[in-house]
Amino acid sequence: MKEKGCSVTTSSKPAYPAGTVITGKWRKGRFVIRRVLGQGANGIVYLVQKEGSRNPYALKMGYDTLDLQSEINVLMSLQSKRKSSASPRGGTRMSYLLDVDDFKGQQGDIPFYVMRYFPGSSLHHFIRKRGREWIGLTGLRLLEKLNGLHRSGFIFGDLKPENVMVSDVGHVELIDYGGVSSIGRSVKQFTEWYDRGYWNAGSRTSDEGYDLFAFAVLIIQLLNEDDLKTAAVQHLPQTRSPGQLLSLVQRSPKLKPYSEWLRRAIRGEFSNSHEALKLWKETIYTPALVGKLPGKTPRWLINAFALSIMIVCLACLWAFFL
């Protein structure tokens, strides 16, 4: 049995070096570690190759059997729902889980699961590299992913740029399902900035609005991180409020095109993520109407138009009386 001890695991744990062969205790699958992909709140993810094949996979080793199994349960449930609904939404028909097993480590068994490997970079790195004009499309794809998850009865919970992978052509995938919880339950895992509770904007009960709020903060961060930082540290926890985020949205010219969407997400006004998805689409595909046209119409043109109407009216009156 694992020693639980009296510490809470937060610090980084030593990882296995490249070349280590991970053999499953129950199903005897063999995987060769190539490198560490990342470290989540409840495990380390490695890039591996199945022995005897070229295909790369991602293998997650958990710190705690119960935690990891809870995550595996979510993935299994998603997988079975995806199979039965057979809807094309959410991209290709993919399977999350390829193998679930234990590995005999030096200090006892370590649980792991193997999933598809998704090459790409984190959302914030992607946007920094490729430019802000990608926010509309990647945001849309991310909302589609969230919507798919919501329709399966789950919310993602710990939504932040680090947990969103984007491929070089802009395909989006959520990674780290450790924070996923059933709708109606308490949110399992969160990060302060993106947490509705942190901003005194609502509860920590899982509903679709919780993810949408986190999405809104994420967009604000991508477009105006400095002001978000200031807003977060400026106020005492008890005076922090969604109003600060709303005024930030109103002030910032960079956020203007998305302001209506962000306002509704922060206030929790979307009835579900489908509605939010629809408005996002309208927002990004009608840029001429939303952002540019009204702002670009010169003031003098409007004035001149008003003046000419007045002259026409006067002319009519004059003609009428004569």
Next chain:
Amino acid sequence: MKQILLITDGCSNVGTSPVLAAAHAFQEGITVNVAGVVDYGTIGELGSLEIAEIAKAGGGVSQVVGTRQLAQTMQMMTRKTVVQTIHQAVNRELKQILGHTALEELPPSQRSQVVQVVDEMTETTSLQVALLIDASASMKPKLSAVEDAIRDLMLSLQAREGISEIAVFHFPGRRSGEDTVLDSDWTRDAGTLRALFQRLQMKGATPTGPAIMRVIDFFRYGTLDEHQPWRGNTDEGEGMLGDYVV
């Protein structure tokens, strides 16, 4: 499920050993977690050793953090302890039914169903957390952060499906011999947890052990009333113990 969450920044120096007190709590079915708070420098070897020992004796977890991570740490420790307590209970059942000693020894396919039950119970079981705050002089600058962290914890607990209640205590009290003071009785509402420590007078003594003993009493009788007949007339923490060690 009952928990004590002790928030302190150093060693106890008066009365009963806090490790013994935590062991008594555990005996009563109360898990003891400890958050050590330090902003500058370290908590000292002795302090961090004591913190770890209290948690160990109390069947809980401990961590030393700065005030910035306090809210998150308290939330995580509380949740982890709930899961751990249920996990242990489930392992006992498994041993009885299947002869397996632990969840970890089940094949992954069977593990899945057991964990579903654990998750369900984690969310729905009712929970009482008594927060016990060290209000010795060195804690003064940290108290507003502690208060915020308490409200944040309440917010997380309110989201659970099961009933969750918080009570808040600080120690030592104003008069000598007053080991602990009740700041807020059991509540389910974060709104009532405002201005908890406004009129606090800071003192040097840190009677952690006696304070834990008093909170155990509170779990039992719902009061800190000192004049209960069964206690006899000993004022010292040591004297009280006679009633427990039977």
